[in-house]
Amino acid sequence: MRTALSIGKGATVASESGTSSTESLADRTLVVSGGSRGIGLAIALGAARRGANVVLLAKTAEPHPRLPGTVHTAVADVEAAGGKGVAVVGDVRKEEDVARAIDTAVERFGGVDIVVNNASAIATEPTDALSAKKFDLMMDINIRGTFLLTKAALPHLRQARAGAHVVTLAPPLNMNPHWLGAHPSYTLSKYGMTLLSLGWANEYADTGIGFSCLWPETYIATSAVTNLSDGDALVQASRSPDIMADAAVEILSRPAAEVNGQCFIDSEVLIASGVTDLSRYGGGDEPILDIFVDGRTS
Template identity: 85%
Template sequence: MSPFTDRTLVVSGGSRGIGLAIALGAARRGANVVLLAKTAEPHPTLPGTVHTAVADVEAAGGKGVAVVGDVRKEEDVQRAVDTAVEHFGGVDVVINNASAIATEPTEQLSAKKFDLMMDINVRGTFLLTKAALPYLRKSPNAAVITLAPPLNMSPHWLGAHPTYTLSKYGMTLLSLGWAAEYADAGIGFSCLWPETYVATSAVANLAEGTLMSSSRSPEIMADAAIEILSRRAGEVNGQCYIDSAVLAEAGMTDLTRYGGGDSPILDIFVDKS
């Protein structure tokens, strides 16, 4: 049996992009997936809804349930966890994927955007993980993957967009903190971040879509997440991973299948090697 057979994931922001790619990667291996996302109806500029994402999960061989909700709202997050328990008997994996980005200079950044990043990135990660913890404790191989970067304290990244950096490093610090707080609970808390830009809707909106050809596909993050979730909790707990490094450890060094051309654009917080 696959280590994903009957394993239940709760994924925030899973209607498209990296969240959906991870959900599909797990579904192909027999996992159950609960997707928490706001998009219930087709969006004029964004592909897919939480319902089409569940259809994709089931077409991939897994079992899926959609929960229409906002990761910022405690009652919606609790409903997603309760749905996982009701349909599948528990929660084994949490994927903290939902995130907001705004990189305007401080004097141009609105308070509304500041609040949005703190609420989705930090509060949402806290709420979903907290709600799932009672069930993660009962899982034979529990994991929480948070899509956040290693802490890079270079003045370049600290000064580039301080508020976005604060929100993403906040996610990382929560993961590292939980790894220590629950060190004896058998839960693997880790962070995962892309080495390069990933071809998501967020990147498509930058520079009128001209960066997409130099971005790798979301499947690279999915494959890296699957590799992490295939390891024991104690091995991954407290780690911050870069997708390409995870795959290299697993013996995959040819990344051309993920696109991006000969010189894919390095992502935020990633320095040239």
């Protein structure tokens, strides 16, 4: 069963860019984990086009033979898109690196308004084939990293000039036995991220911070997909990371109280905001449904 979600009262019709203009991101500061490429970078660029400041925390300081870009090229892209950016080379699993990213945001831009918990690790091998090392990596990046970054940002989010947001890239809690049995360890790590977000939404309900989750309806054309054995074919049936970026910016444009405690699917966010044609994001007529998604909503 998926959580049914909507933008809520007062939704505005989307602009041509696919996001509403309810609340400006100009001069607001995002801290994005794992933002050197893929969905994290796409969200950073989407916010930068609305005038945001972006701090990117990522490990990739030097070019990788199989992965495009570095945290430094990502910052250059942010600035080319119209925002201000700064790179922090670090590991979201390390408390000192996370603290340095938050401190950098405060020193360079005066505070933290938005956190995007994007960094994530995936391993979907059957339990009897999954190594303890991979299990630990997923728990450390997905759950511990989300916890560390959000905790470090909380004092500054409380003082944000406008409604603060924490957007975590994690799925609705789908208890369909198929998903529970497909890859239990990865599911545990992603549902752990979701549970943290839902828990914080209630724990900090009186602070004005909006805690929400965002998940793609379909495969997204990232390096993780491209590098699979049949990656070229999969990419053709995957949507662009821009759909996640536009959905994230749409969420961030809403009042924090309106999105607090919700788990969003990207296509549902955009359709609710007035977008009627998702073909701009690619993927063909029948893009591949992502994991944890039972049926098509768009």
